[in-house]
Structures are given as C-alpha cells and as structure tokens.
Amino acid sequence: MSFDYIIVGAGTAGCLLANRLSADPSKRVLLLEAGGKDDYHWIHIPVGYLYCIGNPRTDWLYQTEPDAGLNGRRLRYPRGKVLGGCSSINGMIYMRGQARDYDAWAEACGDADWSWGQVLPHFKKHENHWRLDAAQGVSDAFKALHGHGGEWRVERQRLRWEVLDAFAQAATQAGIPATDDFNRGTNEGVGYFEVNQRAGWRWNTAKAFLRPTCLGRPNFELWTGAQVQRLTLQREDGQLRCSGAEVRTPHGLETVKLNPGGEMLLAAGAIGSPQILQLSGLGPAALLQRHGIAVQQALEGVGANLQDHLQIRAVFKVQGTKTLNTLANSWWGKAKIGMEYVFRRSGPMSMAPSQLGAFTRSSPDKAWPDLEYHVQPLSLNAFGEPLHSFNAITASVCNLNPTSRGTVQIQSADPAMAPLIAPNYLSTDEDRHIAAESLRLTRRIVAQPALARYRPEEFKPGVQFQSDAELARLAGDIATTIFHPVGTCKMGRADDASAVVDSHLRVRGVAGLRVVDASVMPTITSGNTNSPTLMIAERAAQWILDGK
The missing domain is CATH 3.30.410.40 (Cholesterol Oxidase; domain 2)
Structure with missing residues (x-):
C-alpha cells in the first residue's frame, strides 16, 4: 500500500504518466481509476460515442448550472469515467492547436519550456502518424513536425x-x-480532420499506453472502481506535504501512502482535479469553510478560470x-x-x-x-x-479564444456529490x-x-x-x-495569486503533489484539447523522471 508514484485518474494524461513512470522497475506505481475497464464494445467502435456519452458506465453524467449566457439553459457535460477517460468517449480528432498558444503559456508562466519550439518534441515523442508509415514520399518539412513509431496513432478518416x-x-x-x-x-x-484510430477502431490511451506494457510490469498496479475521496496531508518542519490518499474501492475505504520522496499526480481532469483539491482543504478559503473543510492551504485559483469551447x-x-x-x-x-x-x-x-x-x-x-x-x-x-x-x-x-471564465466548486464535503459547474x-x-x-x-x-x-x-x-x-x-x-473544459488549476508565475501550480505543475505550497491534466492550461488551446493534454503529461513525465 506504499508507492513511489500514485496517479489519480486513468484518462488521457494518467495512462501516459503510468507508462513513462513505471518503465523504471525500481519505482512502484499505482494508477487509480474511479470508473471501470474499457471493455464495453461501443468504446472501440468509433460511432459508439453516441452510446458512451450519457451512459453511467462510461460518463460522469455531469450537468452545468443554469447559464445566463445560454438563456438559462443547462448543458450535459460529458467526462470519461472509464479506462482511457475522455479518450474513450471523445471525437477522436487529432489537434495540437496553434504555436502561439504555447508561446503565450511560456509568457504567462515565465518558463520557455512551454514555448512551441520546446513542446513540439513532446508531441512527436508519442506520435505515430500514418503518413510516415511509408519510407519515401514525405517531405523533410513534414518529418520535422510529426513523429512515427510512438504509441499515439494518427490516421486519416x-x-x-x-x-x-x-x-x-x-x-x-x-x-x-x-x-x-x-x-x-x-x-x-x-x-x-485526422483521427486517433487504428484500422477503423478507436485508439484510446488505455490501448496506447497501458496495454501491453504497463499491465505486464511487476512494479505497476491498476485499481478500477477506485475513487479518491481526499488527499492526506501532513506538515513536516512547517512544510505541507502530500503523504497519500483515501480511496473508496469496491472493498471499502483504503488508505494508500507515498514512499519518502514520492509524488501524488492528479490527472482527474478539469472537473475532477479541482474537486479533489477542494475536498482535501486546498482551495478558496471561503468555499472550504462554507462546507466545513479545514483550510490546509488557501489557493484561490482552484476551480476558477474554467474555459471551454x-x-x-x-x-x-x-x-x-x-x-x-x-x-x-x-x-x-x-x-x-x-x-x-x-x-x-x-x-x-x-x-x-x-x-x-x-x-x-x-x-x-x-x-x-x-x-x-x-x-x-x-x-x-x-x-x-x-x-x-x-x-x-x-x-x-x-x-477558439473565449474571454468568458467560469468555475468548478464543490457543493458539499461529500466526495460522492458532483461539483457545481458554471462555465x-x-x-x-x-x-x-x-x-x-x-x-x-x-x-x-x-x-x-x-x-x-x-x-x-x-x-x-x-x-x-x-x-x-x-x-x-x-x-x-x-x-x-x-x-x-480546461484551466481550473492553472499554472503561472510565482507572483500570480490565481495560479494553482508552478510551471513544472507542482501545487503551490504542497510538496509531493502535482496536477497533470488539462486543468493546468492557463488559456485554452486553439482547437481540440485531447492531444495537448497528452503533451502536458509527456512534458511532466520527463520532469518527474529528471527530478525537477
């Protein structure tokens, strides 16, 4: 029950993190997924998104609050609750966004590692582009921008x-x-559009990054039906540190622990990650106090800055x-x-x-x-x-670049209650x-x-x-x-009071805790967000392995 890395969420980011971090046999890795296995046939048939969205087997079934901008309407707000997360129920479109998106992130964070030139290799590392299947006939310019042989398959429709x-x-x-x-x-x-498919089947991150590599590694564990209720935190010499998590499993409540120097990696998405932080006492002080949660670290930006297309x-x-x-x-x-x-x-x-x-x-x-x-x-x-x-x-x-901003906020200290989503x-x-x-x-x-x-x-x-x-x-x-949805645990400079994580995705004021998913985006990318989330995980995995 003690691990070097505990990853919360086996979705787009979590599956890649699990693959990269468990490659070191000396590190014990636990991947926690609140949903079930991706063994539902409609996950894998591309048109099956019609049967996965709105299905409690694969979807959290969130709804937005009544929205004045939508003339009082509520919207269905699908989020994947299954291995592969949203990559198991999304539109499969491969889209990176625009170079200026990442240059703007670098400026917002004061860290050139997020600029387009620096993130491009992390897109290419896991890419397996169909045009590069052929040994000839592809320009050098195309090869400079795309990768081949990685886990993330990109094909034409x-x-x-x-x-x-x-x-x-x-x-x-x-x-x-x-x-x-x-x-x-x-x-x-x-x-x-080009799509994340292989030979007419959906290619989700569970197929790409968990099978067959992770599932055969003795240092790797995967728990499904395992919902994190809150993180466990302790103070050491005045420093707040994440020491593990309380997890509701089919067998009851379990407590998992981090080894000394280990890290908890939240990859529960733009809705799940701020919810877990708030339930753990990390978030806006007034919100936490309203729900009787002791404030461990006041972070006003947790759940703020919600952006969506x-x-x-x-x-x-x-x-x-x-x-x-x-x-x-x-x-x-x-x-x-x-x-x-x-x-x-x-x-x-x-x-x-x-x-x-x-x-x-x-x-x-x-x-x-x-x-x-x-x-x-x-x-x-x-x-x-x-x-x-x-x-x-x-x-x-x-x-692509909305200026409207929303929130994700818990409505109770009960982890089973969905948060309030107000885009x-x-x-x-x-x-x-x-x-x-x-x-x-x-x-x-x-x-x-x-x-x-x-x-x-x-x-x-x-x-x-x-x-x-x-x-x-x-x-x-x-x-x-x-x-x-993105942006609810945004990264930023040290002097940005609304930033939840630093440019290496470490939660402000809490050792041993990072957020690695779409919630860290300071601004939404100019296009579909699944593949940028994979890049974020690739970028973070390298920093974690390098001890940064």
Missing part, C-alpha cells in the same frame, strides 16, 4: 461525403485556404444528395452501414462525430484564426435525440460579438457557388435573425459545449 467536399470548396471560395495538415503550428485552412450549431437542409439523416433512418440503410463496417471497417460507423474542419478568422483584422468549424453530414435537435427526417448538414462553429458562457461583449460574426460567416460560406446545386436552406437558427442582438440571443438558444 475512412470515408468522405460529397456534400462535405462541396462545403470545403465553398469555404475556399469564401477565402479559407485548403490544408492537408492542421498541426503545423498554424491550423488555418479547411480539410478533413462553445459551439454554435447552424443546420442547413440540402437536396440532391444523401446525408446520414436519411441513410440511417431505414432498416436497410442501417444494415448497409453495419455491413460496410463489419467487412471494411469503413463507412459511417467508422466516422468521428465531425469529419470536415476549418479554421479561420471572425474578421479580417484578427491576427490569427479564432474560429473552428466542425462540419457534419447530419442534423438533430440536440445531442442524443433522433436524426431529422430530411437531408441536412450541420456547420458548428466555436470561438459562464457568452458573458463578455467580445464573446457575444464573435458569436454573431461566426453565424454570419457560416451563412457566407453556405451561399458560395460550390454548394448551390444542393440548394441549402437555413433550418436553424433561421434567416429572419440578422442583428447582433438577435444572433447573440440565438447563439444562447442553440449553442452547446464541444467538451473542452
């Missing part, structure tokens, strides 16, 4: 849609250049082409889709939730792309509801203005000649809404999360 090809052409007619690589440090352009879903009816709406609305269509996947591992069952992507600017005066599109050959009223009976496409657009979407004038401009840009793209033959008709939000005020209000009615 195994299907295309005629109407999405036309949307891409329309985007170029609207001034967005075509691209075949969103991960060069600038992701401006339109093209099909809010997508605004515009739906357009189309004619003269097939979309998933009609293909999947008959038993024969479903049978054909199933047979194509069984025999070829292709077709709609192999597809990520979004196939076509685009990065562009909300206005010409922007210095960099600040919008991301996820374009889908389908439509529905809300996630989890049936597809519409008519052919349609959905062009979802999100503000505070569209709470700034800038975010509301960009929401309106993004809807106008979507309309400009759809009005281009390349899509004319499909006679697109705006179904949602509706052409009658034109003014900034109308479009901002409509954004509140139809927008939803794209599942990218």
